[in-house]
Amino acid sequence: MALQLRRKTHESIVYIDKDSAPRIMPNGEDFILEDIPIGTRVIYPNPPIKGLPNREAAIRYAVNHPLEMDPLYALLEPGMRVTIAMDDISLPLPPMATPDMRQTMLEVVLDMCGANGVDDIHLIVANSLHRKMTDWEMRRMVGNEIFNEYHPDRFYNHDAEDDDNLVTLGHTKHNEPLRVNKRAIESDLLIYLNINLVPMDGGHKSVAVGLCDYESLRAHHEPQTIRDSHSYMDPPASELNHKVIRLGHLVDEQCKVFHIETALNNKMFPEGYYILTRNEDEFSFGDRMKWEAMKRTFSNLPRAARRKLLHAIPAQYELIGCFAGKTEPVHERILELNYRQYEIPVKGQCDIMITGIPDISPYNVYSALNPLLVQVMALGYHFNMYRNMPLLRKGGVMIITHPCFDEFDHNFHPSYIEFFHRLLPESRDAFYLREKYEREFASNPAYVEMYRRGNAYHGAHPFFMWYWGENGRQHVGKVIAAGAENAHVPEILGWDRADNLTEAIAMARSFMGRNAEITMLHQPVIGLCNVTE
Amino acid sequence: MKKNGKAAAFYDLEGTLVSTNLVHTLGFYARRQQGLWQTAKKSVGTLAKLPFFGITDLYSRNVFNEVFFRSYEGFSQDRLRYFSDELFEEVLKPAIYDGTPELIAQGKKIGQRQVVLTGALDFTIERMMEHLGIDDYVANRLEFVNGYATGRVLPPVMASATKAKWIREYSERESINLSESYAYSDSISDLPMLSIVGHPVAVNPDFRLKQTARQHDWAVLDLK
Numbered sequence: 001m002a003l004q005l006r007r008k009t010h011e012s013i014v015y016i017d018k019d020s021a022p023r024i025m026p027n028g029e030d031f032i033l034e035d036i037p038i039g040t041r042v043i044y045p046n047p048p049i050k051g052l053p054n055r056e057a058a059i060r061y062a063v064n065h066p067l068e069m070d071p072l073y074a075l076l077e078p079g080m081r082v083t084i085a086m087d088d089i090s091l092p093l094p095p096m097a098t099p100d101m102r103q104t105m106l107e108v109v110l111d112m113c114g115a116n117g118v119d120d121i122h123l124i125v126a127n128s129l130h131r132k133m134t135d136w137e138m139r140r141m142v143g144n145e146i147f148n149e150y151h152p153d154r155f156y157n158h159d160a161e162d163d164d165n166l167v168t169l170g171h172t173k174h175n176e177p178l179r180v181n182k183r184a185i186e187s188d189l190l191i192y193l194n195i196n197l198v199p200m201d202g203g204h205k206s207v208a209v210g211l212c213d214y215e216s217l218r219a220h221h222e223p224q225t226i227r228d229s230h231s232y233m234d235p236p237a238s239e240l241n242h243k244v245i246r247l248g249h250l251v252d253e254q255c256k257v258f259h260i261e262t263a264l265n266n267k268m269f270p271e272g273y274y275i276l277t278r279n280e281d282e283f284s285f286g287d288r289m290k291w292e293a294m295k296r297t298f299s300n301l302p303r304a305a306r307r308k309l310l311h312a313i314p315a316q317y318e319l320i321g322c323f324a325g326k327t328e329p330v331h332e333r334i335l336e337l338n339y340r341q342y343e344i345p346v347k348g349q350c351d352i353m354i355t356g357i358p359d360i361s362p363y364n365v366y367s368a369l370n371p372l373l374v375q376v377m378a379l380g381y382h383f384n385m386y387r388n389m390p391l392l393r394k395g396g397v398m399i400i401t402h403p404c405f406d407e408f409d410h411n412f413h414p415s416y417i418e419f420f421h422r423l424l425p426e427s428r429d430a431f432y433l434r435e436k437y438e439r440e441f442a443s444n445p446a447y448v449e450m451y452r453r454g455n456a457y458h459g460a461h462p463f464f465m466w467y468w469g470e471n472g473r474q475h476v477g478k479v480i481a482a483g484a485e486n487a488h489v490p491e492i493l494g495w496d497r498a499d500n501l502t503e504a505i506a507m508a509r510s511f512m513g514r515n516a517e518i519t520m521l522h523q524p525v526i527g528l529c530n531v532t533e
Numbered sequence: 534m535k536k537n538g539k540a541a542a543f544y545d546l547e548g549t550l551v552s553t554n555l556v557h558t559l560g561f562y563a564r565r566q567q568g569l570w571q572t573a574k575k576s577v578g579t580l581a582k583l584p585f586f587g588i589t590d591l592y593s594r595n596v597f598n599e600v601f602f603r604s605y606e607g608f609s610q611d612r613l614r615y616f617s618d619e620l621f622e623e624v625l626k627p628a629i630y631d632g633t634p635e636l637i638a639q640g641k642k643i644g645q646r647q648v649v650l651t652g653a654l655d656f657t658i659e660r661m662m663e664h665l666g667i668d669d670y671v672a673n674r675l676e677f678v679n680g681y682a683t684g685r686v687l688p689p690v691m692a693s694a695t696k697a698k699w700i701r702e703y704s705e706r707e708s709i710n711l712s713e714s715y716a717y718s719d720s721i722s723d724l725p726m727l728s729i730v731g732h733p734v735a736v737n738p739d740f741r742l743k744q745t746a747r748q749h750d751w752a753v754l755d756l757k
Contacts, residue, residue, distance in 0.1 A: 408750070410746075410750070410753060411753075414752045414753070418750070421750070443642065443643045445542065445636055445640045445643070445715065446715065446732065446734040446754055448639050449632055449754055449756070450752060450753075450754055452632075452635065453631075453632050453635075454754070454755055
């Protein structure tokens with residue numbers, strides 16, 4: 001490895017030498033301690049930016065001083081029809097400590113609506129084809145008072161299969177169709193409350209994706225668009241983002257949208273769990289004791305209990321910025337904050353990338369990270385946490401740590417089971433699967449009803465999850481699942497398996513050569529590598 | 534059964550698409566006997582037999598059917614038919630689950646033939662089949678002699694394996710592709726019918742069926 005690479009280039013980048021401590025890595029619902037080869041570059045997340053002292057005041061200031069629009073109070077008139085749409089359970093991750101950011105935004109906005117004589121208000125969760133949120137989750141998100149006043153008649157989930165409550169807006173100049181929630185689009189004012197956890201969130205995606213139907217979504221959630229998106233986290237380089245912007249313009253032509261976006265810091269864990277994000281070389285005696293205690297507790301619990309425990313720990317996110325007004329300028333300002341929090345300048349790609357897969361993803365809140373979601377986290381998210389160029393060199397090896405258990409949540413992910421066990425053994429070709437089976441799953445009456453009446457992801461959702469890994473799949477030479485407890489899950493996904501990380505690194509080196517440069521993404525928090533030559 | 538035929542959706546009725554069961558129908562007719570004495574006698578008799586019906590159903594659906602339909606012995610055919618419209622309006626229509634029309638509409642949208650197989654009596658469900666837009670249905674038929682029910686059911690008695698057998702024959706006759714077809718039921722007694730299609734779905738399932746569905750990764754749906 002070149003000596004210049006060994007120099008400390010950023011506070012979030014550490015090189016392993018012969019005195020380095022082993023590193024803590026997530027391994028599903030567990031954490032493991034692993035010795036990493038000397039010379040490995042370990043990338044930690046940036047420390048959290050200090051949160052704003054009074055988030056309610058910040059939100060109030062933003063809606064009173066919006067970008068390229070009149071202040072919210074000036075847009076409100078007595079008797080008008082207002083819809084307030086908001087992000088669903090997939091944001092932020094994990095769900096944040098109460099009061100949720102959406103509750104604070106709603107309190108400010110509803111207060112203003114009330115003061116201006118607006119009482120025809122509907123609150124809609126923009127869940128798109130995600131699972132509908134449960135009543136308990138909705139209550140937790142907006143607080144008791146708002147929930148009791150609006151639920152169920154005026155606070156509900158979007159239903160992408162409810163033909164009576166969807167309206168066609170037309171097509172973009174590239175022939176992408178858009179059909180969206182009727183109530184939202186036919187309102188005199190649509191207010192969108194967003195939590196921008198990562199740069200691929202927010203902007204035009206909020207309305208044009210969050211409130212659309214299956215046919216609209218399949219126009220851009222498809223393999224070629226994903227292949228052409230060179231990091232979802234870098235909007236100008238993302239074909240997906242370009243398509244969504246075109247759809248967003250269609251929305252803007254027919255509806256007045258007042259966007260409120262918030263950016264959070266990356267304070268994912270409460271104080272006691274901070275050791276998970278810190279450089280292990282700097283652990284104090286107390287930190288080591290904490291780790292030992294945590295490790296012992298976790299290793300003595302069954303998997304379901306560990307999952308329950310992890311899902312019960314709310315994130316401690318703090319607001320670092322709020323902007324309101326017209327979608328594009330607002331989103332631009334929020335992206336700047338996102339990058340300030342997450343971006344880590346990284347010099348040079350690597351040949352072998354190691355990343356632990358934690359039990360956190362947008363799609364398994366309060367349920368298991370099934371094999372398809374492990375794939376999404378590895379090739380869809382962790383691979384895409386870059387700007388400019390991928391952290392992993394083309395044809396390189398990605399090593400993940402996860403047990404890869406064959407477990408699915410029957411209520412949340414019913415169609416995933418059929419996709420994984422029936423379709424993937426037949427083909428892993430995303431284009432073939434889309435052509436042959438996507439519509440079949442999307443129109444499966446049982447899946448449609450489970451989405452509409454229950455809390456299941458839409459029948460077509462597992463396809464989108466598979467496409468989501470498409471650019472990663474095209475780029476990497478090999479994926480090795482270290483610590484996979486069975487052989488068939490990695491095999492179905494087209495991956496190799498290894499008993500442990502040491503074996504996986506040896507396998508990767510035999511593929512990439514002994515001098516292969518290794519980089520480890522220290523999970524589980526969000527860091528975005530700005531990779532340059 | 535044809536490999537490249539069209540698909541169908543086969544539904545059980547009671548507990549699957551509607552919340553009522555055979556006893557509700559019997560109770561309805563028991564309350565509409567000729568004269569107060571007959572009405573009281575039949576109603577009390579039906580009530581008294583409930584635990585017995587429950588036990589026999591747990592033991593075997595076939596035994597239950599044999600025992601249950603004896604309760605119709607002596608009912609006049611005219612009276613049974615005359616009250617069938619009222620039965621639909623008062624008992625069956627309100628009992629249709631909220632999700633039932635949506636599920637059927639979704640099946641029709643993708644071109645599936647909609648077929649109901651039920652242990653209920655044919656004349657009691659005619660109106661409901663029409664109301665739900667069901668293409669074909671098969672139900673149990675009472676034997677009548679001189680206009681009065683004998684309490685026997687004409688074969689084949691629709692229950693358990695008989696439903697599966699009927700589906701196979703129907704599919705052969707109508708060029709239905711079973712691999713592409715769906716079956717919906719709430720009860721473990723319909724396991725044979727669920728097992729012969731490509732897409733079995735447990736609807737509002739009882740405990741045993743729910744466990745079975747989970748083990749086999751079948752979809753579990755709540756239409757209530």
